[in-house]
Amino acid sequence: MTPFGLRLRALREQRGVTLSELAAAVHVSAAYLSALEHGKRGRPSAGLVHQVNEFFGLIWDEAEELVRLARISHPRVVVDTSGLSPRATELANQLARRIRDLPEERVEALLQELNKPG
Incomplete structure (x- = not known):
């Protein structure tokens, strides 16, 4: 699991959002989100991180932290x-x-x- 994946899963669980619900909202597959959460895919694009921030209503420090976590979450360095x-x-x-x-x-x-x- 990557730092971004860990935070994404925590956000989903805190807000009661399923992989399928989030995937539909940000226009990617649930399998892709699952792979991101488990560190099986490379770091997410800036666009996807922005969509996740908007979906969860993250602003200021929380949004910046998600961007930072995405930057440091490439599973193959x-x-x-x-x-x-x-x-x-x-x-x-x-x-x-x-x-x-x-x-x-x-x-x-x-x-x-x-x-x-x-």
Whole structure:
């Protein structure tokens, strides 16, 4: 599941909206929305995110947060380390190899470290 997928599912559940209802409203298939929620499809288009924001009546911070989550929700990431240090390349490769085995608390600690300013 992606961050966008998790938030989309939470919105649907909070508002009592089925996949089929949302799909019909935003003119996509329920299968596509399900795949988005489960991280089986790439990040959603800006247009779809806008439609979801309108459907749920999200404005200001909530709408911006959904846009941000969509941006960071591509389930197949490619990291270009050309021009970076050998250690940066090693880090990218280690993470690619081991991310599935990391416990959630380690993932959270890494995210907190990466989200620190500067």
